[in-house]
Amino acid sequence: MKRVAIVGFRGMVGSVLVERMVAERDFDHCEPVFFSTSQTGAKAPAIGRDVAPVAGAGDVDTLAKFDVIISCQGGDYTTEMHPALRRAGFKGVWIDAASTLRMNDAAVIILDPVNRSLIDDAIHRGVRDFVGGNCTVSLMLMAIHGLYQKGWVEWVSTMTYQAASGAGAKNMRELVAQMRFIGQSAAPVLDDPARGILELDRAVGQALASEKLPKDEFGFPLAASLLAYIDKPVEAGQSREEWKGHVESNKILGLRGADEIPVDGICVRIGAMRCHSQGLTIKLKKDVPLDELDATIAESNPWARVVKNEKPATLAELTPAAISGTLEVPIGRLRKLKMGPTYLGGFTVGDQLLWGAAEPLRRMLRIVLEQ
Numbered sequence: 001m002k003r004v005a006i007v008g009f010r011g012m013v014g015s016v017l018v019e020r021m022v023a024e025r026d027f028d029h030c031e032p033v034f035f036s037t038s039q040t041g042a043k044a045p046a047i048g049r050d051v052a053p054v055a056g057a058g059d060v061d062t063l064a065k066f067d068v069i070i071s072c073q074g075g076d077y078t079t080e081m082h083p084a085l086r087r088a089g090f091k092g093v094w095i096d097a098a099s100t101l102r103m104n105d106a107a108v109i110i111l112d113p114v115n116r117s118l119i120d121d122a123i124h125r126g127v128r129d130f131v132g133g134n135c136t137v138s139l140m141l142m143a144i145h146g147l148y149q150k151g152w153v154e155w156v157s158t159m160t161y162q163a164a165s166g167a168g169a170k171n172m173r174e175l176v177a178q179m180r181f182i183g184q185s186a187a188p189v190l191d192d193p194a195r196g197i198l199e200l201d202r203a204v205g206q207a208l209a210s211e212k213l214p215k216d217e218f219g220f221p222l223a224a225s226l227l228a229y230i231d232k233p234v235e236a237g238q239s240r241e242e243w244k245g246h247v248e249s250n251k252i253l254g255l256r257g258a259d260e261i262p263v264d265g266i267c268v269r270i271g272a273m274r275c276h277s278q279g280l281t282i283k284l285k286k287d288v289p290l291d292e293l294d295a296t297i298a299e300s301n302p303w304a305r306v307v308k309n310e311k312p313a314t315l316a317e318l319t320p321a322a323i324s325g326t327l328e329v330p331i332g333r334l335r336k337l338k339m340g341p342t343y344l345g346g347f348t349v350g351d352q353l354l355w356g357a358a359e360p361l362r363r364m365l366r367i368v369l370e371q
């Protein structure tokens with residue numbers, strides 16, 4: 001049985017990964033050991049069988065002996081440990097959630113319902129680095145890769161509404177702490193129906209401006225507000241999160257040079273807890289009837305689902321609250337836009353911790369274990 005090191009199991013992605021691996025009985029097919037940079041010697045997470053205590057994630061010699069290392073620890077860890085491990089003779093498969101290695105020629109971005117043939121070809125060629133894609137990119141492709149497969153997509157503009165959990169466990173706690181601070185600050189006004197609405201508005205405004213609002217992680221209020229910049233600047237006014245849309249979607253689809261399909265938009269952090277949403281404008285190469293577009297999306301993979309473009313269905317089924325914790329990737333609000341019959345509008349929601357992070361890693365592990 002292959003020995004699998006799981007690094008970063010305490011984080012947001014790592015926790016969801018372990019939860020999914022238990023649900024899918026992946027641990028029946030491997031010998032797992034859990035690694036942490038801060039909890040060496042602690043009890044390993046409960047996975048329904050005995051496992052060794054948590055090992056130190058900085059121990060190159062120990063890790064180098066594993067058949068597979070899955071890292072959900074983050075980019076700094078990958079930057080330091082991946083080259084060190086390869087230098088130390090680690091010949092196994094490295095499966096990673098961080099973006100560090102994604103655009104390396106020697107690495108494949110994994111999203112097997114979309115690019116299984118690329119993955120199989122890479123394994124055949126001896127590739128050993130497999131990296132999960134950016135969460136919004138993976139979710140966008142899970143929703144509309146059927147349209148790409150038909151050759152109908154000329155370009156995509158994606159306007160994102162990304163949840164706090166996309167930034168990690170500490171940021172999720174901070175969002176809730178901000179909500180509590182605002183709620184407590186506004187409670188005296190809220191609880192007294194005689195007080196005017198402008199008083200309530202002022203109380204919330206003062207809470208958002210207060211020095212006491214917890215904001216060590218985001219740096220600014222996210223609750224009752226939003227942040228229209230994610231990650232660092234790159235070129236031409238784009239943020240790195242926005243840059244990933246084009247480069248990663250094309251790499252996942254195996255499109256290069258003149259075949260690349262432009263993807264661009266604005267990435268925005270909102271006060272949702274979990275699940276990223278995106279408003280899409282898809283420029284089609286030809287006027288495809290809406291029912292044909294719906295059917296193509298619905299048939300593209302078992303998780304993409306078309307939600308009727310009606311208010312009750314949209315409000316009930318196309319929200320982070322409805323989708324959180326599920327593998328479904330619904331897309332709704334599908335309609336031809338005023339710009340013309342080749343402009344398709346849509347709105348999609350997906351749990352970025354599942355298809356956007358943990359699920360492609362888990363499924364890649366199963367592909368490796370079944371070799």
Ligand code: NAP
Nearest residue numbers: 008010011012013036037038074075097098166168169357
């Ligand atoms: P995270 O929640 O911040 O966890 C990363 C590490 O932080 C943990 O493994 C843990 O390491 C440490 N940590 C410190 N304080 C913690 C606390 N209070 N609770 C839990 N862990 C704590 O990061 P993440 O969101 O899982 O992201 C991991 C990687 O996946 C990143 O490279 C990220 O870019 C990528 N990714 C994330 C998402 C997402 O939606 N979050 C999606 C796609 C890709 P020790 O045990 O060593 O202390």
